[in-house]
Amino acid sequence: MAGVRAYGLIAGMWIRSTMAYRASFAMTTFGSFAATFFDFVAIMLMFSRVRALGGWTLPEVAFLYGLSAVSFGLADLVIGSMDRLGRRLRDGTLDALLVRPAPILAQVAADRFALRRLGRVTQGSLVLGWALTRLDVDWSVGRLLLMPVALLAGCGIFCAVFVAGAAFQFVAQDAAEVQNAFTYGGTTLLQYPPTVFGRELVRGVTFVLPLAFVNWLPASYILGRPYPLDLPGWVAWTTPLVAAGCCALAGLAWRAGLRSYRSTGS
Amino acid sequence: MDDFIVLEEVEKVFSVRRKTGFLKRERHEVRAVDSLSFTVARGEMVGYIGPNGAGKSTTIKMLTGILTPSGGRLRVAGIDPSRERARLAHRIGVVFGQRTTLWWDLPLLDSYRLAHRMYRIPDARYRENLDRLVELLELRTLLDTPVRQLSLGQRMRGDIAAALLHDPEVLYLDEPTIGLDVVSKAKVRGFLRELNAASGTTVLLTTHDLQDIEQLCSRVMVIDHGRLMYDGPLTGLHEAGESERTLVVDLERELPPVDVPSARVVRVEGPRQWLAFPAGRSAAPLVADLAARYPLVDLSVREPDIEAVIAKMYVEKAVS
Numbered sequence: 001m002a003g004v005r006a007y008g009l010i011a012g013m014w015i016r017s018t019m020a021y022r023a024s025f026a027m028t029t030f031g032s033f034a035a036t037f038f039d040f041v042a043i044m045l046m047f048s049r050v051r052a053l054g055g056w057t058l059p060e061v062a063f064l065y066g067l068s069a070v071s072f073g074l075a076d077l078v079i080g081s082m083d084r085l086g087r088r089l090r091d092g093t094l095d096a097l098l099v100r101p102a103p104i105l106a107q108v109a110a111d112r113f114a115l116r117r118l119g120r121v122t123q124g125s126l127v128l129g130w131a132l133t134r135l136d137v138d139w140s141v142g143r144l145l146l147m148p149v150a151l152l153a154g155c156g157i158f159c160a161v162f163v164a165g166a167a168f169q170f171v172a173q174d175a176a177e178v179q180n181a182f183t184y185g186g187t188t189l190l191q192y193p194p195t196v197f198g199r200e201l202v203r204g205v206t207f208v209l210p211l212a213f214v215n216w217l218p219a220s221y222i223l224g225r226p227y228p229l230d231l232p233g234w235v236a237w238t239t240p241l242v243a244a245g246c247c248a249l250a251g252l253a254w255r256a257g258l259r260s261y262r263s264t265g266s
Numbered sequence: 267m268d269d270f271i272v273l274e275e276v277e278k279v280f281s282v283r284r285k286t287g288f289l290k291r292e293r294h295e296v297r298a299v300d301s302l303s304f305t306v307a308r309g310e311m312v313g314y315i316g317p318n319g320a321g322k323s324t325t326i327k328m329l330t331g332i333l334t335p336s337g338g339r340l341r342v343a344g345i346d347p348s349r350e351r352a353r354l355a356h357r358i359g360v361v362f363g364q365r366t367t368l369w370w371d372l373p374l375l376d377s378y379r380l381a382h383r384m385y386r387i388p389d390a391r392y393r394e395n396l397d398r399l400v401e402l403l404e405l406r407t408l409l410d411t412p413v414r415q416l417s418l419g420q421r422m423r424g425d426i427a428a429a430l431l432h433d434p435e436v437l438y439l440d441e442p443t444i445g446l447d448v449v450s451k452a453k454v455r456g457f458l459r460e461l462n463a464a465s466g467t468t469v470l471l472t473t474h475d476l477q478d479i480e481q482l483c484s485r486v487m488v489i490d491h492g493r494l495m496y497d498g499p500l501t502g503l504h505e506a507g508e509s510e511r512t513l514v515v516d517l518e519r520e521l522p523p524v525d526v527p528s529a530r531v532v533r534v535e536g537p538r539q540w541l542a543f544p545a546g547r548s549a550a551p552l553v554a555d556l557a558a559r560y561p562l563v564d565l566s567v568r569e570p571d572i573e574a575v576i577a578k579m580y581v582e583k584a585v586s
Contacts, residue, residue, distance in 0.1 A: 101352045
């Protein structure tokens with residue numbers, strides 16, 4: 001709780017800092033929206049040539065895209081600046097955070113909090129909304145309930161990836177790009193149906209780095225499609241558990257990283 | 267007097283990897299702090315000096331809970347800093363001379379408001395402290411100015427105020443006067459003296475400026491290679507290092523080296539001569555003596571710097 005409070009205080013300061021440059025804020029927010037918008041335009045262009053991608057129609061792919069974009073967008077908004085930890089380690093400014101009476105994870109997560117990242121969430125929500133109007137889903141209570149659960153759990157999984165990536169920066173201070181490969185790379189991967197990828201990759205994304213739980217599994221369940229690995233349908237419901245497990249592991253990695261920093265100072 | 271800061275045989279060993287070839291790394295240990303023991307009583311004002319890489323910052327980082335010691339016992343206000351970092355944070359203030367912790371794009375006051383809430387300072391006490399600090403550090407007219415527009419001296423004063431809003435019992439200052447002009451240095455020193463006298467705040471400062479120590483600290487600790495080399499008053503350090511001040515005199519014309527009993531000429535360059543004399547002694551009689559016997563145009567006194575004092579101290583030790 002102390003962490004949430006500190007997070008709020010620091011994020012608030014960053015919002016005020018950004019508002020010192022209003023024009024720049026407006027432009028970067030629009031830029032973030034536009035960049036992700038063209039991201040989806042690329043998918044639409046692809047569908048002007050083909051009827052289906054790996055057996056999935058445009059509204060279905062848009063559904064995947066929306067789930068992934070909103071989950072990732074929320075995680076990116078909340079703790080997306082954690083990849084700046086490496087810079088703080090290099091220039092020694094992490095020490096200034098360590099002498100404040102607040103948890104370090106919260107302080108680092110709120111570092112450079114950027115409201116412009118709402119651009120991505122907005123775009124993702126629009127795509128998700130459009131997909132829902134075009135899809136003919138047989139809405140049972142379970143399917144309806146899985147929607148918000150999947151979005152929140154997906155956000156949790158991406159948050160865990162961000163935290164684990166930051167923890168790795170304690171060891172390798174210029175590893176921000178590695179982290180980006182899993183976060184930005186991960187969300188791009190999830191925009192396409194699992195059926196277009198090789199079995200090995202799908203297996204890895206399901207069992208090793210469980211990004212598949214962000215949208216592939218929940219979407220397969222909601223749309224009533226078979227999952228390429230022949231997993232039973234109820235597996236989609238383990239999404240919150242998977243997310244909790246990821247967060248726990250990331251938390252442990254963070255603690256180990258911080259402990260190593262405090263014993264080596266570099 | 268109670269011992270507010272206690273170090274007993276504190277050690278900090280870093281394991282450093284050095285590249286010895288392509289993909290080949292060699293590990294070796296660096297002892298940044300080696301069996302360091304000292305105590306600081308509440309209300310003391312101590313100068314902590316030593317050359318770069320001597321272990322000063324490592325010690326400060328252990329005292330503030332940033333780094334975990336590899337061995338020994340360390341207590342600040344009865345708290346083990348590395349174990350209870352956040353609890354300790356309420357009782358200490360830290361100023362990093364070269365890095366501001368103020369919010370760059372926001373008015374100075376905003377940084378103080380954040381401290382108010384983050385440290386959970388009761389409203390009445392916050393207002394009282396802010397008022398007092400703003401008055402003493404002459405920040406009144408700067409409160410609405412974005413920090414990026416402040417001068418280095420103003421920013422340093424702003425940083426010091428930020429570190430003191432929560433009434434810390436000890437203030438750590440890392441190079442508080444570095445890069446400041448003479449007037450700003452005087453303001454900072456004057457404030458620290460007053461803070462220590464009025465609130466009894468314990469102050470530990472690292473510096474490269476001997477005048478900081480001279481004007482502020484009754485006690486100085488010298489550390490090098492992670493070990494305490496000297497602990498006592500500044501005058502004693504001068505004696506231990508037999509340090510010398512330099513009097514630079516400009517004569518009306520080129521003359522052979524001047525001959526005065528209390529100083530020796532170390533360098534002659536045209537009409538300018540450099541005279542060394544013991545740091546503990548006043549320059550006045552020497553100047554009077556010179557002025558009476560030689561045609562002086564101008565003169566200035568140079569203080570010994572810390573590195574020179576410490577270097578001399580080693581030479582003494584090696585000889586004895």
